[in-house]
Structure formats: structure tokens, C-alpha cells
Amino acid sequence: MEKSVFKCKVEPRNVDFTSRATVSSMCDIILYVAGRDAHNRGFGIQVLADKNFGWVLSRLCIELDYMPREYDEFTVHTWISDYNRLSSTRNFTLTDGAGREFGRAVTQWCMLDYDTRMPVDMKTLEKVHDGTIVDCPSPCERPRRLGAVKSEPILEHKVAYSDIDFNRHMNTMRYIDLIFDTMPIEVPEKLEAVRMDINFLREALYGDLLSLKGECSDTVRTYEFANEAGDALCRFAFEIR
Amino acid sequence: MEKSVFKCKVEPRNVDFTSRATVSSMCDIILYVAGRDAHNRGFGIQVLADKNFGWVLSRLCIELDYMPREYDEFTVHTWISDYNRLSSTRNFTLTDGAGREFGRAVTQWCMLDYDTRMPVDMKTLEKVHDGTIVDCPSPCERPRRLGAVKSEPILEHKVAYSDIDFNRHMNTMRYIDLIFDTMPIEVPEKLEAVRMDINFLREALYGDLLSLKGECSDTVRTYEFANEAGDALCRFAFEIR
Numbered sequence: 014m015e016k017s018v019f020k021c022k023v024e025p026r027n028v029d030f031t032s033r034a035t036v037s038s039m040c041d042i043i044l045y046v047a048g049r050d051a052h053n054r055g056f057g058i059q060v061l062a063d064k065n066f067g068w069v070l071s072r073l074c075i076e077l078d079y080m081p082r083e084y085d086e087f088t089v090h091t092w093i094s095d096y097n098r099l100s101s102t103r104n105f106t107l108t109d110g111a112g113r114e115f116g117r118a119v120t121q122w123c124m125l126d127y128d129t130r131m132p133v134d135m136k137t138l139e140k141v142h143d144g145t146i147v148d149c150p151s152p153c154e155r156p157r158r159l160g161a162v163k164s165e166p167i168l169e170h171k172v173a174y175s176d177i178d179f180n181r182h183m184n185t186m187r188y189i190d191l192i193f194d195t196m197p198i199e200v201p202e203k204l205e206a207v208r209m210d211i212n213f214l215r216e217a218l219y220g221d222l223l224s225l226k227g228e229c230s231d232t233v234r235t236y237e238f239a240n241e242a243g244d245a246l247c248r249f250a251f252e253i254r
Numbered sequence: 255m256e257k258s259v260f261k262c263k264v265e266p267r268n269v270d271f272t273s274r275a276t277v278s279s280m281c282d283i284i285l286y287v288a289g290r291d292a293h294n295r296g297f298g299i300q301v302l303a304d305k306n307f308g309w310v311l312s313r314l315c316i317e318l319d320y321m322p323r324e325y326d327e328f329t330v331h332t333w334i335s336d337y338n339r340l341s342s343t344r345n346f347t348l349t350d351g352a353g354r355e356f357g358r359a360v361t362q363w364c365m366l367d368y369d370t371r372m373p374v375d376m377k378t379l380e381k382v383h384d385g386t387i388v389d390c391p392s393p394c395e396r397p398r399r400l401g402a403v404k405s406e407p408i409l410e411h412k413v414a415y416s417d418i419d420f421n422r423h424m425n426t427m428r429y430i431d432l433i434f435d436t437m438p439i440e441v442p443e444k445l446e447a448v449r450m451d452i453n454f455l456r457e458a459l460y461g462d463l464l465s466l467k468g469e470c471s472d473t474v475r476t477y478e479f480a481n482e483a484g485d486a487l488c489r490f491a492f493e494i495r
Contacts, residue, residue: 025289026282029415030422030460037416041267048266083420173435174270174442175278179324181271190416198415198460219271219439 014147016092017050023085031202033080036209036251037189040075043105043118044185046089050103054145061124066133069125070185071100072156073211075118077107080204086110092147098134099123101142104151117152159212159248162237166224168195172217183217183246192236192249195227206254213247215240255388257333258291264326272443274321277450277492278430281316284359285426287330288344295386302365307374310366311426312341313397314452316359318348321445327351333388339375340364342383345392358393398451400489403478407465409436413458424458424487433477433490436468447495454488456481 107116268279348357
């Protein structure tokens with residue numbers, strides 16, 4: 014089994030006022046590639062929809078040594094390295110036109126039974142992974158487990174029409190945008206390299222009122238979205254250089 | 255001179271929870287095509303940047319007879335039909351795989367001198383349009399002049415990092431998203447066809463506090479964004495079927 018290869022390009026909609034790709038749009042590209050590859054290899058959403066199962070992203074990390082610029086072209090290699098009862102690990106490397114690696118990502122996916130809203134034991138679905146494993150380790154440290162964030166809320170946001178995807182779930186990129194919107198604009202302006210870790214705990218749906226907590230140390234910014242009941246929905250950590 | 259032709263596709267990021275393209279993403283595709291064609295024909299932003307001139311969108315209308323679905327492919331034809339001292343008119347038609355027209359758009363662009371922040375008389379720049387005019391009229395009624403909206407504000411929004419483009423201006427698509435977020439979700443859910451008109455009056459910049467007014471009649475929804483000084487920034491009208 015070989016890694017899959019995708020040619021990508023930083024489009025105008027992907028860049029911020031520095032003419033470089035945003036962190037959320039690089040994440041969008043990674044997730045787009047994941048969806049395309051799953052589809053091409055026949056275990057995409059369409060196939061699972063027949064069983065009323067779907068892939069749900071549980072953790073993600075991405076490392077970028079620099080932010081590519083508008084119209085930069087790059088190559089994404091992606092492969093599934095392993096799976097266990099609960100999750101399947103999909104990896105990514107990003108290389109520039111000269112073949113130099115400038116980024117890497119690891120995503121961990123659960124399978125959800127939409128009838129019961131419970132995770133599906135992946136071992137009962139071994140065929141889904143038949144012939145899909147590439148014997149190559151993850152290209153960086155896997156997504157870290159992130160603890161609770163204890164600050165006062167810094168933002169409230171009601172999940173709106175433009176935030177939701179085809180599942181009526183709050184879109185991952187919108188979470189990242191909302192977080193960056195709370196940072197001093199000098200942070201994305203001066204950002205040279207970044208590692209982002211995400212843990213998803215619960216989904217947010219249309220109309221939910223979210224609150225965002227954030228903590229900032231010398232080395233890492235951590236964030237947590239919670240719903241009105243106080244349940245943590247997802248946590249983010251950013252190491253920014 | 256021939257019309258330019260672009261192949262487009264409704265990507266996952268373009269759709270809402272109905273799995274159909276959003277109005278804002280169809281507008282994004284139209285503006286993306288405008289930028290690519292201007293670039294390909296040598297009067298794009300890069301060329302004008304040498305003079306410190308830039309194209310600024312002053313009016314837009316788009317008509318869609320239905321909203322295309324995720325992964326639908328379609329073709330955009332675009333051409334400049336005419337220009338006068340103040341603005342240049344770029345037209346679009348959208349046709350499905352069988353060649354049937356399902357959408358059309360007209361955009362009007364001014365040229366701005368970034369040093370003086372004043373419009374440039376297009377007649378002094380005739381070379382920009384040399385050989386670019388296609389002798390074919392606009393495919394629908396041109397963008398309408400929209401009057402002031404007088405309701406109470408229905409939304410306040412501070413222009414944030416994720417709202418701005420490479421010019422630090424509020425992005426057109428974010429205006430449309432904010433408007434749709436104020437509508438009952440049944441409006442985009444049940445939308446069958448739409449005509450949208452936009453007038454841009456002033457730009458909004460990072461950190462500006464915007465307020466949105468909206469009025470709704472049987473046939474048309476009209477909206478106006480204003481800044482803190484009360485100056486109208488842009489107006490929108492939607493005829494939704």
C-alpha cells in the first residue's frame with residue numbers, strides 16, 4: 014500500500030491580510046484531503062452512510078514550519094498508519110515545490126453509529142481498513158491529550174447558519190477562526206511557525222450558545238469551548254513561534 | 255474577443271446543512287473567477303499594484319435559478335461588456351453539465367488609487383481595457399441602486415481577524431454570512447431561487463464596529479451595514495423564492 018498524493022494550492026480565500034495561509038485554512042485543506050482520500054479508497058462518508066455510520070474527528074495536530082503564501086503550491090501525502098477498537102490514525106506530510114517537508118499532521122477518527130450516537134467498535138468493521146494501512150509511522154508527535162481550561166469566559170457565541178456543516182455541527186474551521194479573532198492581531202501577523210492540537214469531546218449544534226475560555230503562557234495558548242450546560246465541547250492548544 | 259471559460263465545482267466547504275451551495279460561496283466563486291480572469295488577461299491586481307491602483311467592487315448582482323449541490327460541476331463564462339469613466343462591467347453566466355444556464359451575475363468595478371484613496375478615471379487608463387471588451391450584453395438586469403434601510407439595528411459586529419482580506423477590508427462573503435445568520439434558518443433551508451443585489455459605498459476595516467439594519471417585505475429582504483459614525487457601508491437586497 015502506498016501513500017496517497019494530493020496537489021494543493023493556497024487560494025485567495027485561504028490567506029489573511031499578511032497574504033499567507035491562515036491556520037484554519039491549512040486545517041481545512043488537511044480535512045479536505047482526508048475526505049477525498051477516504052472517498053477515493055471507498056471508505057468515505059457515502060459508503061458508511063448506507064449503514065448510517067460516519068467518521069468523526071476526535072483529535073488532530075498540525076505542525077507548520079512556516080505559513081505558505083498566496084498561490085504557493087504544495088503536495089500533501091496522506092496515509093492511515095494503524096487503528097484500534099476506538100480510532101483510526103490518518104497522517105499527513107506537506108512538502109513544497111522542491112520536495113522539502115514544511116508541515117505535518119496527525120488526525121484520529123472514530124466511527125459513529127448515527128442511530129445510537131455511540132462509537133462503533135472498529136474491529137467489527139475490519140473490512141473498512143482492509144488494504145488501507147501503510148507501514149509508516151506518524152510524522153510527528155501524535156495529538157496531545159488536553160486538560161480543562163479554567164479561566165473566565167472571554168467570548169460567547171451562538172452557533173449560526175454560517176458556522177455549521179452538512180451535519181448541522183459547528184465546523185472545525187469556525188472554532189479556529191473564533192479563537193484567532195480573540196488574539197491580538199500581532200499574533201497571526203508575526204506568526205512564523207505553529208503547532209496546533211485539538212481534542213473534540215462533544216459536538217455543538219445549530220443554536221447552541223458556546224462560551225470560550227482561554228489561557229496564555231510563555232509557550233502555549235490553550236482554549237476550551239463549552240456549551241450552556243458547562244460541558245466541554247473541544248479544546249485547542251497553540252504553540253506559536 | 256471571446257468570453258473566458260472556467261470549470262467550477264461545488265466543494266464541501268461551499269455547502270450548508272442542506273448539502274447545497276450557500277449564496278455566499280456562489281458569490282465567492284464568481285469573485286474568484288473575476289480575479290483569475292483579470293490576472294490571466296494581464297490587468298489583474300499584480301499589474302495595477304505597480305501603479306498602486308487596485309480594482310474595487312462597487313456593485314454586484316447574482317441570480318441563481320436553483321442552488322447547485324455538493325460536488326456538482328458547472329461552467330462559468332465571464333466577459334467585460336463595457337466601461338465608462340467610473341466603472342467597468344464584468345458579466346457571468348453559469349451553466350450546468352448539460353449546457354443549461356442556471357445562473358448569471360453582473361459586477362461593476364472601480365479603479366482606486368491607493369495613494370489618494372480616490373477613484374481613477376478609467377479613460378486615462380484605456381490600455382487596461384484594450385482588446386478586453388466582448389460585444390455581448392449583460393445576461394440580466396444590472397445591479398440595482400439600493401436606498402437607505404431605516405429599521406432599528408438587528409446586529410452589531412466588530413470586524414475581526416477572520417473577516418478581513420489581504421487589504422484588511424471586511425470580506426464580501428462575511429457580510430453575506432452575517433446577514434444569513436440573522437434570517438430564520440428556514441429561509442436558506444427552503445430557498446429555491448435567489449437574486450441578490452449589493453451596493454458598496456465605503457469600506458470597513460479591522461476593528462470597526464458595524465451595525466446591521468434589515469427590512470423584510472413579501473418580496474424582498476433589504477439590509478444595510480453602517481459604521482459607528484452612522485455612515486452606510488454597503489446595502490444588500492435579496493429576492494428569495
